[in-house]
């Protein structure tokens with residue numbers, strides 16, 4: 150985690166660098182504009198409010214019964230022949246995956262897209278154990294070639310344009326330089342096909358885990374997820390514990406919301422529902438299927454009724470597509486696995502507020518994210534709560550999030566104390582304003598970060614009270 | 626305490642501290658579509674499948690094999706993999722007239738002929754359980770006769786769709802077919818078009834890992 154926390158701590162310089170990079174800004178602007186309009190079109194003949202209401206209700210029902218549903222999921226998966234593992238931390242989850250690989254003498258792992266595996270830093274962990282993990286989603290494949298992290302949870306390579314990708318593929322894999330996307334895609338397909346045939350284990354994420362039937366539901370467009378979960382002899386799915394839903398019927402509204410919110414598609418090319426390993430008479434499919442249920446901070450979020458709304462998230466990415474901050478600074482500036490609004494409300498729980506100090510404040514609270522969120526997570530409200538937690542600012546409700554109070558500074562607290570006295574005692578107020586108006590020329594013109602983009606405020610020659618009093622005198 | 630128990634205990638305790646919570650009721654009526662008859666459903670299916678490059682042909686229950694042969698010839702396909710012992714597979718085998726295009730039938734597990742599958746099979750034909758009109762999605766439950774990779778690895782996938790088996794929505798399918806009650810197969814699929822990606826600068830490219838072409842023969 151140390152590399153991860155270092156990256157977050159440098160949020161401000163990264164954001165500045167991103168703002169100064171017109172190429173990256175252009176790539177994001179173009180992509181986000183496209184995604185926003187596609188989403189809008191996809192919901193054109195829907196009662197979107199009603200549908201979001203249902204999405205939120207379905208997720209809340211699942212969360213209200215979270216421990217029972219996890220137990221039911223485990224029972225039904227096991228009855229279907231799927232092995233279930235539990236991990237409290239990302240590292241534990243990595244160890245579980247490694248142990249399964251080792252038990253099968255696996256040297257190569259092919260991966261479908263999984264943000265939880267990114268969160269776990271699984272590829273690096275496996276590499277240290279001598280196991281090669283290759284990403285097969287085209288976007289993930291590209292950023293793996295570049296040795297970068299995803300900059301978007303749905304479109305991991307969105308920060309790169311075609312020329313950059315062509316150059317990268319030429320350098321790393323020897324394909325011809327080309328601006329023909331079909332050619333680039335075909336080259337990647339050819340290289341990955343070989344790997345699919347050889348891979349010993351397939352690792353994927355999960356979009357919804359259905360407790361009622363013991364079914365893992367995965368959505369994708371490319372078919373790499375299906376190959377990952379079909380061709381190798383062993384399939385390991387990794388997922389956060391919050392991804393469980395109660396009924397199979399619950400996936401209908403969630404799917405309707407997920408794909409339209411994410412990419413403006415009415416449905417993805419493939420919806421892949423896995424309820425067991427290969428049966429004896431079947432001709433393909435993995436002999437072994439495992440599910441690793443990862444906590445990594447989620448059960449801590451579950452302790453608080455307000456904060457647990459964070460766990461409703463279905464990872465559609467719409468909040469980042471609509472975020473004015475994300476669109477301008479891009480995904481890498483955040484330095485966290487999950488960027489954008491969802492990252493701001495999720496990562497502080499995973500890394501601690503002390504390590505993610507700027508995230509909750511890097512928002513204008515414009516509310517666009519909450520307006521589009523398919524499961525109606527009140528993101529701005531949660532950001533305010535986290536800001537308060539970082540300051541230990543609410544005497545009514547003791548702060549609980551890891552690293553709370555890390556932004557509390559004695560000088561600032563002293564100033565606010567003074568502010569309270571100043572405003573609640575008339576004599577202090579009168580004295581104070583008199584002093585300020587008299588000494589207004591002493592106001593420094595530089596006030597730290599405030600004056601980097603703004604001019605310093607200059608107190609008026611007369612306070613509002615003085616002006617009003619004069620006016621009253623004149624009138625009478 | 627092991628990880629499982631620790632996680633569950635934490636969740637149970639957390640909820641108890643909050644005094645539990647009541648979720649709002651889930652009202653599924655928003656998913657209901659006005660009653661669509663067969664023609665309307667078919668129309669919607671075509672409307673949804675065409676923009677994502679699904680190729681749709683309507684044909685008859687008795688003569689679909691003629692259309693299929695013509696398509697195979699027009700597309701210049703080298704061979705066609707068909708399921709073993711399925712009614713449509715047997716029917717096709719009995720009526721196949723394209724001598725230069727062999728029909729492939731395989732009984733052995735897929736990993737025993739993986740190389741051939743990945744490198745030499747040009748196309749495959751499968752049946753389907755039906756389709757969802759609203760999203761243009763074929764419903765496939767792979768079987769030993771028609772395994773999962775048939776709809777995934779060969780560059781062209783032909784699918785037979787019975788026009789009497791169209792559902793309005795996914796929600797309706799799950800309810801009407803009693804999927805939850807009757808139990809799910811090891812793998813159930815919704816397929817809505819050929820494989821595609823937009824990972825390179827939002828530009829759509831078809832046939833990235835799965836089939837480049839999805840050809841639906843609607844049996845009327």
Ligand code: SF4
Nearest residue numbers: 462463465466468522
């Ligand atoms: S917070 Fe809402 S909008 Fe953002 S990724 Fe999650 S579900 Fe989508």
